[in-house]
Amino acid sequence: MTLIKNVRPYGEDAVDIRITDGRMTEIGPGLDGDDDVVDGAGLVALPGLVDLHTHLREPGREDAETVETGSRAAALGGFTAVHAMANTDPVADTAGVVEQVWRLGQQAGLVDVVPVGAVTVGLRGERLAELGAMADSAARVRVFSDDGHCVADPALMRRALEYVKALDGVVAQHAEEPRLTVGAQMNEGDRSARLGLAGWPAAAEEAVIARDVLLAGHVGARLHVCHVSTAGSVEILRWAKSRGVQVTAEVTPHHLLLTDECAESYDPVFKVNPPLRTDADVQALRAGLADGTIDAVATDHAPHAVEDKESEWATARPGMLGLEQALPVVVATMVEPGLLDWRGVADRMSVRPAAIGRLEQHGRPLAVGEPANLLLLDPARRSVVDPAALASRSRNSPYAGRELPGRVVATFLRGTATVLDGKAVK
Amino acid sequence: MKRHLLEAADLDRDDATLVLDTAAQIEAALAGREVKKLPTLRGRTVVNLFYEDSTRTRISFELAAKRLSADVINFSAKGSSVSKGESLKDTALTLEAMGADGIVVRHFASGAPHRLAHWVKGSVVNAGDGTHEHPTQALLDAYTIRQRLGRLDGVRVVVVGDVLHSRVARSNVWLLSTLGAQVTLVAPPTLLPVGVGSWPVAVGYDLDAVLPGADVVMMLRVQAERMNASFFPSAREYSRRYGLDARRMGLLGDDAIVMHPGPMNRGMEIAAEVADSARSTIVDQVGNGVSVRMAVLYLLLGGAPE
Numbered sequence: 001m002t003l004i005k006n007v008r009p010y011g012e013d014a015v016d017i018r019i020t021d022g023r024m025t026e027i028g029p030g031l032d033g034d035d036d037v038v039d040g041a042g043l044v045a046l047p048g049l050v051d052l053h054t055h056l057r058e059p060g061r062e063d064a065e066t067v068e069t070g071s072r073a074a075a076l077g078g079f080t081a082v083h084a085m086a087n088t089d090p091v092a093d094t095a096g097v098v099e100q101v102w103r104l105g106q107q108a109g110l111v112d113v114v115p116v117g118a119v120t121v122g123l124r125g126e127r128l129a130e131l132g133a134m135a136d137s138a139a140r141v142r143v144f145s146d147d148g149h150c151v152a153d154p155a156l157m158r159r160a161l162e163y164v165k166a167l168d169g170v171v172a173q174h175a176e177e178p179r180l181t182v183g184a185q186m187n188e189g190d191r192s193a194r195l196g197l198a199g200w201p202a203a204a205e206e207a208v209i210a211r212d213v214l215l216a217g218h219v220g221a222r223l224h225v226c227h228v229s230t231a232g233s234v235e236i237l238r239w240a241k242s243r244g245v246q247v248t249a250e251v252t253p254h255h256l257l258l259t260d261e262c263a264e265s266y267d268p269v270f271k272v273n274p275p276l277r278t279d280a281d282v283q284a285l286r287a288g289l290a291d292g293t294i295d296a297v298a299t300d301h302a303p304h305a306v307e308d309k310e311s312e313w314a315t316a317r318p319g320m321l322g323l324e325q326a327l328p329v330v331v332a333t334m335v336e337p338g339l340l341d342w343r344g345v346a347d348r349m350s351v352r353p354a355a356i357g358r359l360e361q362h363g364r365p366l367a368v369g370e371p372a373n374l375l376l377l378d379p380a381r382r383s384v385v386d387p388a389a390l391a392s393r394s395r396n397s398p399y400a401g402r403e404l405p406g407r408v409v410a411t412f413l414r415g416t417a418t419v420l421d422g423k424a425v426k
Numbered sequence: 427m428k429r430h431l432l433e434a435a436d437l438d439r440d441d442a443t444l445v446l447d448t449a450a451q452i453e454a455a456l457a458g459r460e461v462k463k464l465p466t467l468r469g470r471t472v473v474n475l476f477y478e479d480s481t482r483t484r485i486s487f488e489l490a491a492k493r494l495s496a497d498v499i500n501f502s503a504k505g506s507s508v509s510k511g512e513s514l515k516d517t518a519l520t521l522e523a524m525g526a527d528g529i530v531v532r533h534f535a536s537g538a539p540h541r542l543a544h545w546v547k548g549s550v551v552n553a554g555d556g557t558h559e560h561p562t563q564a565l566l567d568a569y570t571i572r573q574r575l576g577r578l579d580g581v582r583v584v585v586v587g588d589v590l591h592s593r594v595a596r597s598n599v600w601l602l603s604t605l606g607a608q609v610t611l612v613a614p615p616t617l618l619p620v621g622v623g624s625w626p627v628a629v630g631y632d633l634d635a636v637l638p639g640a641d642v643v644m645m646l647r648v649q650a651e652r653m654n655a656s657f658f659p660s661a662r663e664y665s666r667r668y669g670l671d672a673r674r675m676g677l678l679g680d681d682a683i684v685m686h687p688g689p690m691n692r693g694m695e696i697a698a699e700v701a702d703s704a705r706s707t708i709v710d711q712v713g714n715g716v717s718v719r720m721a722v723l724y725l726l727l728g729g730a731p732e
Contacts, residue, residue: 185536193621194435196536196558196596201620266537267544310515312535314556 002415003033007040007376009366011342017045019372022415027368038420040376043409046346048080048373049327050353050362052143052172052250053226053298055319056082056113058104059097060089065303065393067104067113072391073301073323075110075418078375078408081354081362082111082323086118087148093118093129095137102139110418110426114357117141119160119171123149128160135167142358145172147226148273150208152178157212161221168358170222170248173212175233176274180204185314187260187275195263197313200275202230209233213240213247224356225249227300229274231284238293248356250298251285253322253329254398258282262398268309268316269396272302275318289348290339296353299326303394321397324390328404331379336405361414372415381407391424427725430543430550434561434601442605446569448721449714456493464720467496470527470727475517475542476553477503477533482688482712483553483563487530490719496727499526514538518545528727531555549726557591563687564597566718568605570707571642573714574683579606584636586668587646587695588617588657594687595646599625610636614668616657633668637677644685645670645696661694671697675705683707 002019009015009027016031017024017040051074057065067084074082084101086092092101098115105113117134121127123146134141144164151157151173160171181204186192188199209225213236216223228234228249240247254272259279262270270276288294302319309316330349334340340348354363364370385399411419418425427441437445456462472491474484484500491498501521512520514533521529528549531539536556543550554560572578583602589595589611602609603626610628611618622629630636637643648664658664665671670684675697678684684696684705692698701708 188620190621190624193619193624194596196556196593198557199620266540307513310513312514312533312538312541314535 001033001035002038002417003031003035004038004040004045004376007043007045009045010346011044017366019412019415022372024366024368024370024372027366038376038410042380043376043378044342045366046078046342046375046377047350047363047366048375048411048413049078049349050357050359051079051082051299051301051323051326052224052296052353052357053147054082054084054301054323055087055303056084056101057303058088059100061305063393064305067101068108069391069393070301070303070323071105071108071110071113072424075411075413076391076408076424077323077325078327078377078411079111079323080373080411080413081114081359083114083116083143083357085147086116086145087123091118091122092116093121093123095130095133098134098139098141099137110424111413112359112362114359115139115141116143116145116147116172119144119146119151120156125149125152125156128156128163131164131169132167135169142167142169143172143224143356144169145174145226147172147174150174150176150178154211154215158215158219161216161223162219165221170224170356172224172226173208174226175205175208175212177204177207185271186263187277189260189278191260191263197263202232202277205230205274206232206236209236213237213245216247217243217245220246222246227252227255227274227298228285228294229255229277229281231281234284234288234293237288241293248295248352249293250296251289251294252298252300253326254320255285256282256289256333257329258398266313268311268313269320269398269400271313271316271318272320273318286333286339289334295348296356297326297330297349298353299323303392304396305394309396319396321390321392321394323392325385325397325399325404327377327408328406329399331406332404372412374412375408376410378407378409379405383407429726431561431722431726432539432543432550432552433559434564434597435559437561437601437604439604442565442568442601445565445718445721445725446572448725449569449717452720452724453717463493463495465495466724466728467491467494470496471525472496472498472528472530472723472727473521473526474498474500475521475529475531476501477538478554480532480554483532486712486715487553487719489716490723493716494720494723496723514541515545518542522546522548528723551722551726554593556593558593559597560593561597561601562715562719562722563594564601565722566711566715567598567644567685567687568601569714569718570685570711571683573710574707575641575681578602581607581641582610582639583607583642583644584610584612584640585644585646586612586633586670588648588652589613589622589646590617590619591649591652592646598644599627603627612636612668614658617652633674634677637674638679640678640682642683642685643670643678647687647689647691648695665694669695669697670700672699675700675703678705685711687711
């Protein structure tokens with residue numbers, strides 16, 4: 001049994017929380033007993049975070065990340081569940097591979113690792129993978145994505161959207177019209193013109209989102225849009241939602257904070273897909289997340305080995321770490337400027353992503369009888385990010401040297417501490 | 427001067443003028459000499475690190491370094507450890523360990539010289555990176571304009587062609603603007619970058635309209651592969667709309683000059699009779715390239731070894 005003393009759920013009045021057998025069994029002032037006591041004074045309690053978009057790299061690139069190291073990074077970031085993207089080697093396009101990833105997650109035991117299944121065989125965008133087999137497997141896949149690649153063929157996308165209705169599933173689209181982004185290196189605009197890096201136009205994302213919300217509306221299916229990065233995308237999503245389309249969307253921490261100015265250094269740690277955009281896009285993404293047009297923050301945590309990043313910009317692989325700094329970035333970009341309160345943070349980083357992924361035991365309120373999946377955050381603590389100190393096996397953090405607010409002090413998965421005193425328990 | 431020459435956008439007016447003046451002094455010092463060699467960089471090592479074929483630029487830098495008495499090593503990425511997969515960083519550290527004082531780098535990736543400068547102690551000179559910049563080309567172009575017209579301030583320069591993919595165009599836009607010239611870009615809209623509106627230049631699509639007011643016309647090389655990607659319908663149509671032929675040359679003022687960074691596609695962007703005319707500075711540009719590159723190496727490496 002664990003007793004958390006004097007903690008503020010959602011930043012509200014301080015109470016004590018008793019955890020017994022994986023659930024919150026008592027919440028109120030002045031609880032005592034002979035439990036393990038965790039001092040929660042000054043800390044905010046939130047439901048354990050849920051990531052819809054994590055690259056754990058196993059199987060295939062265990063030199064960059066493993067399910068275990070990624071799980072540890074997630075726990076340190078306050079997550080209790082992460083969706084593992086399908087672009088592994090082999091691709092997670094069969095029941096066998098998704099069950100392997102799911103089992104590795106269970107063995108690590110630090111967060112619930114929820115495999116995402118590929119939409120198409122080998123992410124090739126040619127024919128559907130066995131989506132039903134993945135849904136029926138032990139991994140219980142509900143989110144399907146070719147992330148890293150767009151399901152560009154409109155007929156195939158329509159079929160995928162329709163087919164997963166029977167599985168209570170959702171297609172998470174990486175919105176990128178491939179013919180418009182051949183060789184693209186960074187956001188297309190003033191900076192790409194000067195830096196001589198091939199441009200990735202906002203229209204290549206927006207055109208696919210516009211097409212897909214129309215298709216989803218037409219066939220009455222659920223659509224989720226990965227890593228929305230432009231102001232125009234937010235407008236299209238707002239329009240689609242106003243028309244009753246079942247569309248949800250996520251934004252990454254880096255797109256809430258960083259702009260294409262970072263490319264000036266030609267340091268590929270800032271190369272990511274979709275690329276960092278302009279300040280106007282950043283402001284629109286924050287506003288969209290604040291008003292709920294964007295449902296969730298998802299990390300797109302993308303570990304890469306040193307040799308894949310320490311190179312020329314054009315040859316470097318796109319992607320950046322995100323799990324351990326996601327909540328601090330949201331505090332800096334949304335909470336401190338007054339765009340979201342703590343209940344809003346819980347909604348966008350736990351409640352809604354859990355609902356999108358159909359995770360019944362996550363994204364639950366901090367209330368008696370609920371599963372004890374929660375985190376304790378010290379919002380006053382600011383620290384400078386040191387990539388060498390991260391739990392991830394890779395070091396490609398775009399936040400290196402940057403001071404960010406908020407430190408996850410503890411994380412509990414079904415009542416068991418995975419993080420205490422800011423350190424991973426195992 | 428800064429420690430590296432990575433981009434023309436970095437150069438302020440004083441630095442750029444210093445390079446041009448130094449090149450003029452070097453040229454004067456060598457004029458009429460039987461042995462065209464200065465002892466300035468004796469004992470220093472310059473590496474030409476070329477990841478792209480470029481015979482003329484490499485030879486120009488090699489000659490510049492040798493005329494300053496530097497030891498020169500040519501390192502071509504083909505047939506070397508690079509073709510076996512060695513990374514730019516490992517190559518850089520290898521050259522560093524061998525004591526390279528200056529690294530002249532030509533690379534297919536924009537920004538590669540910037541990364542290189544991050545890893546080595548010696549001076550890095552950008553000899554052309556991807557579609558980004560080629561600063562010594564712009565310096566030799568500015569030098570040539572000043573030599574022929576006697577000034578740069580207020581000179582009206584028209585740059586014609588594939589600006590989108592041209593490092594020569596980018597470097598010239600920044601350098602010539604810094605030096606007070608008025609730059610106009612003329613190209614099919616497909617070959618101008620989105621974002622060109624933020625550059626300190628005028629933009630037009632009609633070559634005939636701008637030629638009468640031009641002091642300098644700079645033709646850019648157009649690569650045939652652009653045609654296959656539908657940047658324009660055919661070589662013939664490109665040549666008709668944007669090529670400099672004898673008729674168009676007739677629209678120029680009496681003192682206007684015609685430049686080309688080479689290698690030329692005769693009959694495509696420039697007619698043979700234009701390239702070989704008295705207005706053409708194409709051969710001067712090659713000769714001036716050596717003087718300007720000597721000036722750059724001298725200014726970056728000329729100090730006593732540390």
